[in-house]
Amino acid sequence: MRALLVDHAESSGLRLGETEDPVPAPHEALIKVRATSLNFGEVKDAIAYAPNGTVPGWDAAGVVVRAAADGSGPAKGTPVVSVGANGAWAELRAVDSARLGTAPPDSDLGAISTIPVAAGSALRALHRIGPLLGKRILVTGATGGVGRYAVQLARLGGAYVLASTSDPATHGAGLRALGAHEVVTGPRELTLPVNGVVDVVGGPQLVESFEKLSADGTLIAVGHSARQPESFPLHAFNGDGGRHNRTIATFFLADCPGLAPDFTWLANQVAAGVLDPQISWRGGWDKAAEAVSALLERRLHGKAVLDIA
Structure with missing residues (x-):
């Protein structure tokens, strides 16, 4: 062949x-x-x-x-x-x-x-965060393949979606068209906490995103496009001051059970024009x-x- x-x-x-x-x-x-x-x-x-x-x-x-x-x-x-x-x-x-x-x-x-890596990873990350209706969800690296699917799926799930990109002037309109309610340059720009984060960037931006989590919030580390290490400051994992029960989670897509039905559902959404x-x-x-x-x-x-x- x-x-x-x-x-x-x-x-x-x-x-x-x-x-x-x-x-x-x-x-x-x-x-x-x-x-x-x-x-x-x-x-x-x-x-x-x-x-x-x-x-x-x-x-x-x-x-x-x-x-x-x-x-x-x-x-x-x-x-x-x-x-x-x-x-x-x-x-x-x-x-x-x-x-x-x-x-x-x-x-x-x-x-x-x-679909598989980009949409599959976005879907699994959002599932791990939990029910999305009414939640504030931050997607970092929102202009990439995973990020664009995550913005659409989070909006479809009823979340208030914040999309992060280094160039909002260029990509802001496109990300809003996909479903983002706000487009920001990074987690530091957020004035209110978020319930969940789909992080595709890693490095310092992951650390900053974790600091923006509300109590019971979950950050899913999906990618590492920054290719920089994560260095958390002292007391970053304290649970006081409204920071109780925050979580950082990872997963490996190939080890996830139930991929076949996930891919089938996503294929139907793409074919129907629900997902771009x-x-x-x-x-x-x-x-x-x-x-x-x-x-x-x-x-x-x-x-x-x-x-x-």
Whole structure:
């Protein structure tokens, strides 16, 4: 099969070439990939540290060409969306049926491919915060893939949404259109506490966000785009002064149970137009180097999608 392979001799770290077809385990379905979306983490780290010949890629949407032999998961011919540690940037992919959601017929599979890491992480983070109706929710790094989905999902859940971006003048109108009630430059700008935080930035901004939590508030650390350490000041974890029972939580998406129904629900929302995947770059996989460069240079806000020929 054809695939994008890690090749450290190339400036992008990738080349389009041939590799062996995947052989599915009994609990895995074989899918013909139609589209894949790129995530900053995999572009920044997965390519850099993988050996030559590796097929990278976390997110992929396509059609089942061979159902899982153990009877789990969708039938042959079903449009699906998937997540895995690698293998998405190829014509064929073997996927654990527990990580395989179904998509409505005739869906734009490019849009559907944006779901797993970005929308899946946003949904899980908001679930962990708890019921959202009437709560004040801060989303940091709101212009990224996870952030844009988190803003939409929090608003859909009935929250008062505060979106944080370093450039409100450029991105404020777009974030408000997605559902943000307020757009701020960072947690320090907040005058009132928040009940929950979806933090995609990490570093000092995570520390500042934690300081803004109300009693019983929860901060979910989803990403680390700042690539800076967290240093908490003395007494940051005291529970007095309205700070009782605050929580910082993390999770690893691939270890979460129930991903298949999550992805199926999200695919239906994207297909129906309830959620906007916010695709800011789309092209054939022969243009992968262009997308990788744009992501690494922070020129893309939203999702980049490769259509698999």
